Amino acid sequence: MPGDGEGPREGLRERHKARRRSRIVDAVRELLRESPESAVSVERIAERAGVAPATVYNLIGPRERIWEALAAGFMEELERRLTGSEAGDPHVVVRTTVQLFVGDPVVSRRMVRAWDESGLVLDRSPLTRLAEAMAEARTRGLLRADVDVDALAAVVGAACVGALHQWVAALIDDDRFLTRALFALDVALAAAASDPYREELVAPLRSRDTG
Template sequence: MGTDGGGGLREQHKAQRRERILDATRDLLRDGTEATISTERIAERAGVSPATVYNLIGPREKVWEALAGGFVDRLEAELAVLDADDPREVVRATVRLFTGDPVVSRRMVRGWEESGLVFDRSPLGQLRRAMADVRARGVLRADVDADALAFAVGTSCVGALHQWVAGLIDDGRFLERALFGLDVVLAAAAADAHRERLLEPLRTRGTA
């Protein structure tokens, strides 16, 4: 029992130091004074050694992966609180997380592109479950593939994300375009009884 307790405490300390390292990385990104953030700078800001950064996170390329993992952790926690089974809430929550910390989000996405990083877990998983739930409730046709619909929505949202990261659209337009992509997919897959209701957002919003 004592050994297990000691091991648990060690893991807790490791988790705390790891989060301190990620917090330091976010702070450095917000400072925006360096194009490339070195392991040494992260270690200095976190108050740990560079070896600790390497051991707990990995080489610098892994920092982006760790930041992305933390992002998805926060998304999943928010959706769990919301008990989100509505694809619109999944899209809204995802956009809110990106726009809530814009400097870090933009740098994270650029770093993720440059390193070829893909989320091990992604908002797409939450969206798939929400789309399947909408289909199960009879809002969408029973013959549609919920996973394919979620992928189509995700592709549209990623396009809007990259426009936002590039500064081509503001926060409001980012959300608008992400929801527009969702509304197009929902309207196309709507069951007869729900088609008019799901078409209404497209009629009122237009394609701007």
């Protein structure tokens, strides 16, 4: 029957598209690392990726959508790194997110500067994962039962975005970026701590130098 082979064929086409899209995004990263402040044209991207310019338009879109594709790739890598038993720890979520930014500084800085609303880089996967980790902490009794974990994650996210912009502007280094992000998290956790865990969650604030 004609429809019998449509599923496998469609799956193969999608895999080919995904591979070409991945090559295009990788090409953008390579070009940015080589010339951080240079314009990245569709033609240069296509040449580096070994595809036609029309393929870049079809799979990514015009040049301004390149930054969206980079952010999506960032989110996918973050999801991959957060897959595992430790992903339920809010500290792991924040630390992993910061480490992903600083691990590829040239691309990260350009991506954030080019993104019209750069806070959206942190708006999807990290905040969702952070809220989930906080919900798990609430279930374990570390946080009060009445805590709104979505609101708490949003507050931490806003502080982390502020630290991110300082890092992008080279006002703080990698270590200070991480320190400030973790400090914001610890403040939020301490404020939401249940009575049995209050001292445990407040303790990190007493010894940390936030600079």
